[in-house]
Amino acid sequence: MRRLAAILFVTILALAAASCGDKKLDAAYDRQESDIEDLISNLTRGIDDATVEHNNGVTRVTVAHGDGEALDENGAVAFYYAGYVVTGKTLSNSNLFATNYEVFANSARWALTDSSSFEIATVRLGEDDLVEGLRKGLPGVKGGDECYVLFSGKLGFGKKKTGNVPPNAALAYHLWIKSVSND
Numbered sequence: 142m143r144r145l146a147a148i149l150f151v152t153i154l155a156l157a158a159a160s161c162g163d164k165k166l167d168a169a170y171d172r173q174e175s176d177i178e179d180l181i182s183n184l185t186r187g188i189d190d191a192t193v194e195h196n197n198g199v200t201r202v203t204v205a206h207g208d209g210e211a212l213d214e215n216g217a218v219a220f221y222y223a224g225y226v227v228t229g230k231t232l233s234n235s236n237l238f239a240t241n242y243e244v245f246a247n248s249a250r251w252a253l254t255d256s257s258s259f260e261i262a263t264v265r266l267g268e269d270d271l272v273e274g275l276r277k278g279l280p281g282v283k284g285g286d287e288c289y290v291l292f293s294g295k296l297g298f299g300k301k302k303t304g305n306v307p308p309n310a311a312l313a314y315h316l317w318i319k320s321v322s323n324d
Contacts, residue, residue: 166309169294169309170293170294170295170309173227173293173294173311174293176227176228176229176230176311177200177227177291177292177293177311177313179229179230180227180229180230180231180232180291180313181193181200181202181291182230183230183231184202184204184289185202185204188204190206191203191204192206194281196277196278196280197277198274198277198292198293198295198296199274199277199278199290199291199292199296200278200290200291200292201278201281201282201288201289201290201291202288202289202291203282203286203287203288204287204288204289205285205286205287205288206283206285206286207282207283207284207285207286207318208283208284208285209283209284209285209321210283210321210323211280211281211282211283211321212266212279212280212281212282212283212321212323213266213280213323214266214267214280215265215266215267215323216265216266216280216321216322216323216324217263217264217265217266217321217322217323217324218263218264218266218279218282218318218320218321218322219261219262219263219318219319219320219321220261220262220263220316220317220318220319221240221241221242221261221262221316221317221319222239222240222241222242222262222314222315222316222317223237223239223240223242223245223314223315224237224238224239224240224312224313224314224315225237225238225312225313225314225315226238226305226306226307226310226311226312227291227310227311227312227313232313232315234248234249234250237249238304238305238306239304239305241258241259241260241261241262242259242317243256243259245315246258246259261319266279266280272296272297272298272312273292273296273297274290274291274292274293274296274297274312275290275314277292277296278290278291278292278314282316282318282321283318283321284318284319284320284321285318286316286317286318287315287316287317287318288315288316288318289313289314289315289316290313290314290316291311291312291313291314292311292312293311294308294309294310294311294312297309297310297311297312298310298312
């Protein structure tokens with residue numbers, strides 16, 4: 142009987158700790174959403190034709206509009222990107238974690254010797270492995286668009302640190318869309 146009581150007690154403590162952890166994570170995601178809203182305001186300030194689109198926890202801010210067909214959920218897209226960890230109301234080189242755009246790598250003073258890092262990324266949404274927030278933020282982009290895709294840690298890399306990205310981090314991708322194909 143004592144053993145059963147001890148097992149029940151430990152189980153209840155574990156459930157309470159998990160619930161507390163979930164509440165802290167939810168509060169962190171709420172703060173991230175608030176930071177993203179502030180960041181959106183800063184990104185669109187002074188740009189008359191900027192558009193903001195929301196899609197299931199992801200926001201895409203288009204600051205320069207291209208033309209042509211819009212990317213569908215199974216299409217392919219070619220783009221340059223700069224990925225940032227969202228840590229406040231602005232994006233800076235200090236929170237840049239990845240880029241394939243040489244201009245940004247140089248401005249962040251990254252010392253890269255492999256120039257193949259600066260090739261245009263091409264992905265097929267229905268097939269290639271992408272972080273969920275980016276997968277949800279790309280449909281609808283057009284060749285020539287310059288946009289930002291922003292999302293909380295709910296749709297990011299998850300609970301494990303990935304490269305320079307902390308666990309459950311909110312992310313922003315600055316994208317320069319080169320082409321779209323829905324073939």
